[in-house]
Amino acid sequence: MRVWAPAASAVDLVDGGPQPEPMVAQGGGWWRSPEPVPAGTDYAFSLDGGPPRPDPRSPWQPHGVHEASRTFDAGAHRWRDGDWRGRSVLGAVVYELHVGTFTPEGTLDAAIGRLDHLVELGVGVVELMPVAAFPGDHGWGYDGVALYAVHDPYGGPAALQRFVDAAHGRGLAVCLDVVYNHLGPDGNYLAEFGPYFTERHHTPWGAAVNLDGGAGTAGDGSDDATEVRAFVVDNALRWLRDFHVDALRLDAVHALIDDSPRHLLAELSDAVAGLEREVGRPLSLIAESDLNDAAMVTPTGEHGYGMTAQWDDDLHHALHALVTGERHGYYVDFGSPETIAKALTEVFVHDGTWSTFRAQEWGAPVPDDIDGRRFVVFSQNHDQVGNRALGDRPSRVLGPGMQALSAAVVILGPGTPMLFMGEEWGATTPFQYFTDHNDELGELVREGRRKEFGTHGWAELYGDEDLDVPDPQAPATFEASRLSWNERERPEHARLLRFYRDLVELRRVEPDIASGDRSATSLGRGEGWLVMSRGTIDVVLALEAGAVPVAGSPEPILSWDPVEVGDGLVSLPGPGVAVLRQSAGRLT
Known part of the structure; x- marks a missing residue:
């Protein structure tokens, strides 16, 4: 048992015995106990006769962070993953x-x-x-x-x-x-x-x-x-x-x-x-x-x-602002098709350019030879959901087709895709900010949260002048954030879940999609539509119902809704996505 306490004149081990046990000074401010402490023993350290404190390197705090630590034998587990490579x-x-x-x-x-x-x-x-x-x-x-x-x-x-x-x-x-x-x-x-x-x-x-x-x-x-x-x-x-x-x-x-x-x-x-x-x-x-x-x-x-x-937050910001229309806070510079195109091919929208939110130039260009898979991309994560005033997910305002579109950009793009728990079935449960602090600190957190969101235009965004931010300390805030796994069984959620699975499978079997080659990625755009091209694969992203011009005779391999391809057009009945394989020519 060792502890680093360079300023202490004496350190005692408090382990439930009749008396604290003096530890032995070593070089460099380290102290050690005269005898080993068995696994499963509760213990703490007293510095210069002060109150017992948990070990800075405690492996276990079974009684809470203010109380004694407990030793743990990390080598006792019988691992069964010997074949794991x-x-x-x-x-x-x-x-x-x-x-x-x-x-x-x-x-x-x-x-x-x-x-x-x-x-x-x-x-x-x-x-x-x-x-x-x-x-x-x-x-x-x-x-x-x-x-x-x-x-x-x-x-x-x-x-x-x-x-x-x-x-x-x-x-x-x-x-x-x-x-x-x-x-x-x-x-x-x-x-x-x-x-x-x-x-x-x-x-x-x-x-x-x-x-x-x-x-x-x-x-x-x-x-x-x-x-x-x-x-x-x-x-x-x-x-x-x-x-x-x-x-x-x-x-x-x-x-x-x-x-x-x-x-x-x-x-x-x-x-x-x-x-x-x-x-x-x-x-x-x-x-x-x-x-x-x-x-x-x-x-x-x-x-x-x-x-x-x-x-890579920039792809999230560009995608979220595009599909929701939000432009408050750090979304102010995002939302145009151009920002999506730049985020997909150059990674950072702010790469030495002016950031309105920060009121300064920000970032640096990404060298062309850096693999796109070195950037983790997402349409949701704990920050981008949980730091909203209500902890609401995109499913609050986006229909299933637009959620499918967002998933396709993330999963089929050149980055390493990350999903946030429940998004694969369009979870409607929020992920709110919750804490369990003592009364004094809890009140400070509660008031700080209210002040923070009172100045960010959330009431206007939600259309509620009397917006009530969830109390981080309230047990109900934590409970509301639990996933509802039963949602997966409802038809509209089950359909989205199947589509997520199909997108992930497509990423697995299509080399052009699995590739992180940003130079083989481009984004075409027109009124109400975008096309993300990944080598021989074209991902048609329809923000509304309509027809998208195509070249050649593309083969539909996956779509949110049934699509019609012919006469140089691919027609989508509503917001959603269609994935096409180009055998000759490219989308225009």
Whole structure:
């Protein structure tokens, strides 16, 4: 048992014995217990006679984030995935889910019971929103404070191992969403142990994580930053090694402020590459970045950060604004066919151009030789749904045909497609922002949410002057966000689900669609229609009923509604999509 506490004069292990047990000082601010602590033991650390605190590297917080930690033997699980050879996220269909609302039970074990649904859908990678221990029973997980622990209401660390094992047994890779840019305010004791944060840099959450030698309590800060960086890198490797996770999605990496010669992300990328060679299976890192800069996916040896892939919000914005007509907030520069075309072929709409929402030039061009599959694209995700005032999905305003159109752009385009739980059947349940904080912090969150949405024009958008934003602290807000699996059985939802399956299957069997070659992708457009061309495949996107001009004699291979092809036209009876194979010529 070890703990890093460089400023402490004495550290005691509190493990339920008659007296606290003094720990032995080691070099570099580390302390160790004289004897090993058995698995399943509750314990905490007392710094200089202070109150017991959870372990910064606690593997388990069965009593909540303020109470004692519990030891966990990660090697005790009998893995059954010996034949698993792994799967890269590149080009795979990713499925994002929130454990607490994915099933009625809200646990990892219950989620195992829904994995066959994902297999039938054609999913390749299951992405779990953060499972690191956070305060209360339910929340999104981005305010986690015990980054090495698995949230106990989800089932704890053993349940995560069971989930990954079960997923691998079905041919599904597992991606874990991790948050290294900040910790939540409730239950965050890291600063008591050492200089994990620095006032040299600030983020929207306060003092930044100390990655580059900010002023600390030991030495000049450089050794402190080394230990903090190791805290992050060791955490990532632990999920990949001890829990057999295949990929990590790194939250808001633009808030990892690091002025050191070698950025933390490059260090992490190289460390994961080393583990990949050791375990003999693909390990992927996906960055969420607001910078619109392909340096994220440029190899570390080429002065990049070495990420496998990064999220691409711009395609979402262009598509959402087009099909809904919304132009508020960050949608102001999006919605035209030109923005869709640019997002499909050049990735970022803002690639050094003016961003009205940010009131400055933003982003950088993506080099032509970067594979489109390095950019994760979506029409829904937890942010784009949950950060709306009502947490409403596109299904609130879009008919099934327009939902099918959106799915076709994402799944058949050159990016790596990601689906958000329930979108495949047009789920009508919202995904709202919910928390379970103590009374004081809960009230601050509640009021902050109301003020935030009071200034963003949501009342006008929803046509409700008396718009009542859901209370994040109310149990009803959490309950309303649970998926209703019974919806799948209703005819209109079952039809959309079948179409999603067909789109995913088409992506699997058609090389031109599976390709990430952006140079072989183009977008034609006319009044009320768009055509996304992917090599020999043309995807006709009808925003309204009408006829689209064609060249040659295309063969319909998939369509939302029956289509008629003839006399140089393909006719669609309403909003929807038709996929055509061009045997000669191209759509004009």
